[in-house]
Amino acid sequence: MIRSGDQPWVRIEDDSAIGAARRAATTMAEACGFGEHDRGRVAVAVSEAASNLVKHAVEGMMLIRAHPESATAVEVIALDKGPGIRDVRSAVRDGYSTAGTLGVGLGGITRMASAHEVYSLPGRGTVVTMCFTAAGAPAPVSRVSGLTRPIGEEIVSGDAFAYVEGGDTAIGLLCDGLGHGPAAAAASREAVRVFEHQHDLPVLELLERVHKALTGTRGGAVAIARLDRARGTVRYAGLGNVSGWIVHAEGRQGMISVPGIAGHQRSRLREYEYTVPPHSVLVMHSDGLSDRWDPVSFPGLAARSPAVVAATLLRDAGTRRDDAAVLAVGTAP
Structure with a gap:
């Protein structure tokens, strides 16, 4: 994990x-x-x-x-x-x-x-x-990269991510703890804890478990995506202001999150399935990154490694006025 x-x-x-x-x-x-x-x-x-x-x-x-x-x-x-x-x-x-x-x-x-x-x-x-x-060992194949950055001079980030790879499938979570600082970080850590122990659950049920677990915390925005590389699909469920995108050479497709705050208030949770084009990248990020970035303005970025995708978006779409987190996952089998 x-x-x-x-x-x-x-x-x-x-x-x-x-x-x-x-x-x-x-x-x-x-x-x-x-x-x-x-x-x-x-x-x-x-x-x-x-x-x-x-x-x-x-x-x-x-x-x-x-x-x-x-x-x-x-x-x-x-x-x-x-x-x-x-x-x-x-x-x-x-x-x-x-x-x-x-x-x-x-x-x-x-x-x-x-x-x-x-x-x-x-x-x-x-x-x-x-x-x-070390010692001439081959470099690991990079299929995922996640980056976080705290607001201003804060040491701890209230945003967090987690990811598990399993053959042709992968599942990722991104949580934006409400506000920033230690209380926001505690909410995100609780979301990651639930994900760590229950990531085998269906996406919608897992989001429900995270929502319940965050009741005793400040709460946050949460999104979960399960990628099936063999089928070329992703199942996605989000609660609150976390952005999910399928990024490809011609642009991007947004994935839907419902309004609410995990742990406190919510609309009816929903799960959606999307087709993943070949040579695309799955991206989730908190609202510490503006959602107005345009893949067309980053020539060739969709073909780059997840680490380059995540770092480029954090640099160009990130804001210093909030914690920021971005998770990028390659979709190629």
Whole structure:
């Protein structure tokens, strides 16, 4: 089971942040069982990526965590609202440098990673994802990514997600605890607890169980989606202001949530089934992201990994006036 925990984003705004990112990377690599040589490789790559953000980016951020689909791999997500990279293919070649872009050192960074991806839009910024494994082990196949970010300077996020993969099927939950801070986080944790123990239930029944469990909390908005990759369908039920989307190259299709607050008030709960087009991505997010984002304005994004999709939407649709959470799931069998 994949669940959101503390996701300490590091703001990369000055030289002091480079050392903080390097130390976080070394600590995470050690926790994932990396030996000294592999820890050094991760530290160098992260230091270089952070240095690039300081020198060339605007509003640079970095997340360093255990990979969601492997406890023995390190995932690094770096994003910014800088000038972007016009020629990504050239930029990832060692020695390539273009003033005003993240091209400096990018080739070396990606060469040290076990897997990487770069998504950049000129004038809007860049997302770089990297996965590091120890002793030459293959990188895990990425089918899901979830990201959270607390409001302003808060440490804890009131939004949470959870996800379970099972062969051709997968089920995910996203909860936006009412308000923000510890009380909102407690509501979201309770939703995740119920999901963890009862995720085999039908979607509508599971949402009903979550609704009842949140009675003693502040409450929140909750959505649950069960994806059947073999059939190409998703069953979805939501209560409150959580957005669900099926994103593909031509646009997106919204999935319906009914009005209410889980744990307190509700309309009649409903479950809907949708057809999932090939090469699409299932996205759920809290209202910490605006629902006005348009997939057409992100060329090729639907074909990218869930980590790139989640990071790009968090950057461009996220607001600092609320906690934010986004869960992206690849639909390909």
